[in-house]
Amino acid sequence: MTVERVIKVSKAWIAAFVVGAVLSGCGGGSGSGSDSGTPITDNNTSGSSSEVVKSAVLSWSAPLTRVNGESIPMAELDQYVIRYGQDADNLSEQVVVTNAQADAEMSYEVSGLADGTWFFTIQVQDTNGLISEPSDIVSKTI
Secondary structure, three states, X not given: OOOOXXXXXXXXXXXXXXXXXXXXXXXXXXXXXXXXXXXOOOOOOEOOOOOEOOEEEEEEEOOOEEOOOOEOOHHHEEEEEEEEEOEOOEOOEEEEEEOHHHOOEEEEEEEOOOOOEEEEEEEEEEOOOOEEOOXXXXXXXX
């Protein structure tokens, strides 16, 4: 019999990711997924006057507890997995942010994004390889 083990991160952590997501890019846009009323802000990022970098900067806080209320020490956090894509039902791109215990406040810039709407979610993996459920999806239109 196979038992699937999954880290269950608290809803407060998932909310911290959604509220803490700062999405930036060219061409304006909006974020969604936050029901707290706190807006996700939009900033243009550009290189030289002829070069425009289209990116999204995601920021989040490390989880402090699991869904069952047990604390999760920073030393047990291994990495974050960011999934993204232009189809909310098929987040086909992935980036892994290592050294998760380095800081309680994390951020990562996803660059090289094409025009359109991009969707993002994040999961945390512990040192035993257990991975959380995905956070709520946030979006950015470039």
